[in-house]
Amino acid sequence: xxxxxxxxxxxxxxxxxxxxxxxxxxxxxxxxxxxxxxxxxxxxxxxxxxxxxxxxxxxxxxxxxxxxxxxxxxxxxxxxxxxxxxxxxxxxxxxxxxxxxxxxxxxxxxxx
Amino acid sequence: xxxxxxxxxxxxxxxxxxxxxxxxxxxxxxxxxxxxxxxxxxxxxxxxxxxxxxxxxxxxxxxxxxxxxxxxxxxxxxxxxxxxxxxxxxxxxxxxxxxxxxxxxxxxxxxxxx
Numbered sequence: 001x002x003x004x005x006x007x008x009x010x011x012x013x014x015x016x017x018x019x020x021x022x023x024x025x026x027x028x029x030x031x032x033x034x035x036x037x038x039x040x041x042x043x044x045x046x047x048x049x050x051x052x053x054x055x056x057x058x059x060x061x062x063x064x065x066x067x068x069x070x071x072x073x074x075x076x077x078x079x080x081x082x083x084x085x086x087x088x089x090x091x092x093x094x095x096x097x098x099x100x101x102x103x104x105x106x107x108x109x110x111x112x
Numbered sequence: 113x114x115x116x117x118x119x120x121x122x123x124x125x126x127x128x129x130x131x132x133x134x135x136x137x138x139x140x141x142x143x144x145x146x147x148x149x150x151x152x153x154x155x156x157x158x159x160x161x162x163x164x165x166x167x168x169x170x171x172x173x174x175x176x177x178x179x180x181x182x183x184x185x186x187x188x189x190x191x192x193x194x195x196x197x198x199x200x201x202x203x204x205x206x207x208x209x210x211x212x213x214x215x216x217x218x219x220x221x222x223x224x225x226x
Binding site: 032034036041042043044045046049087089099100101102103104105 | 114116118145147153154155157160168170200202204213214215216217218219220222
């Protein structure tokens with residue numbers, strides 16, 4: 001069964017304290033792995049798409065990486081405005097419907 | 113702003129009632145997805161339409177249905193509502209059916225069933 005697991009469930013960081021969020025997946029072939037940021041009561045906001053192992057994408061303080069079994073979202077010198085829930089989603093390549101399968105997210109709190 | 117518009121933003125209704133949620137995708141996007149997000153369950157895929165045709169079904173209850181119209185907007189109909197249907201309902205859209213492109217989400221409709 002295809003699964004997406006994110007860890008940790010919650011993470012509290014001091015401002016400037018770098019860390020990484022993990023997304024582990026077991027799918028029958030991967031067409032894409034997607035990272036989203038979600039603020040409370042809002043829709044998920046697209047961050048990155050990764051397609052193949054070894055790929056990396058960066059945006060401001062965020063960097064996403066992909067291996068054959070997991071993806072990491074590295075947050076460098078975070079600021080309070082980075083506080084949000086970060087969601088990972090995968091699209092298996094058998095999936096003709098192309099829907100995403102989401103993990104339950106990591107809730108990040110950055111303390112000033 | 114993702115370009116995906118959902119209405120209404122909030123909806124409060126009684127058990128047993130029927131409601132319709134509306135979604136306008138980003139300009140040019142042909143695929144529309146509906147997701148349900150409950151506090152304890154994360155984002156659950158309900159259904160996808162592509163250019164007016166149903167493309168895929170997820171864990172959508174028989175009491176729920178959806179359609180996509182010729183102008184590509186989509187509606188999600190929820191009937192015989194139960195307390196457990198209270199959740200955030202999100203619509204997302206993407207350009208094609210190839211599966212390689214990201215989806216953009218609307219701000220959601222918060223449904224409260226009392």
